Amino acid sequence: MADIFGYQARAPRSAFAAVDSTLTIAGTGNVEEYLVQNWQATYAQDISEVFEIGSDAMYWVKGRPNGQGSIQRLVGPRGGILFSEEAFQACTGGVTMDLTPGVGCNGSTAVTTVSLSGVVVTSVAATMNAPSAGSGTQSALNENFGFKFASMSIG
Numbered sequence: 001m002a003d004i005f006g007y008q009a010r011a012p013r014s015a016f017a018a019v020d021s022t023l024t025i026a027g028t029g030n031v032e033e034y035l036v037q038n039w040q041a042t043y044a045q046d047i048s049e050v051f052e053i054g055s056d057a058m059y060w061v062k063g064r065p066n067g068q069g070s071i072q073r074l075v076g077p078r079g080g081i082l083f084s085e086e087a088f089q090a091c092t093g094g095v096t097m098d099l100t101p102g103v104g105c106n107g108s109t110a111v112t113t114v115s116l117s118g119v120v121v122t123s124v125a126a127t128m129n130a131p132s133a134g135s136g137t138q139s140a141l142n143e144n145f146g147f148k149f150a151s152m153s154i155g
């Protein structure tokens with residue numbers, strides 16, 4: 001029987017597991033047991049278009065790149081703060097952060113690491129939600145760290 005959307009399913013070429021991934025923060029090390037649930041980083045550069053009077057010629061003016069991101073975690077068995085003191089000090093240049101996803105199946109060793117430098121924590125937030133009756137979930141303390149960074153490399 002044909003798929004209702006006309007989709008032809010194919011076997012996956014490879015697979016990987018988040019369980020094999022590592023997040024390392026300078027001054028903290030591998031963040032295993034810190035219960036990191038989400039990591040996000042955006043690196044962008046502004047480009048402005050400039051036109052000259054009386055001409056249809058366009059020029060691009062390149063802006064400086066800037067990065068920002070966030071980490072959310074559950075406060076669990078490994079107490080203490082996720083970042084070292086250096087990560088809160090903009091004057092000392094911040095810390096580095098590396099995220100390496102897990103390797104693939106079938107002997108695949110292709111690994112790409114996202115490296116951030118000049119990471120400085122800009123905000124810290126904490127939340128706790130009361131579970132609804134009968135939901136089967138437990139209350140958990142969540143931390144959210146916002147940060148800025150100076151540069152990103154992928155390789």
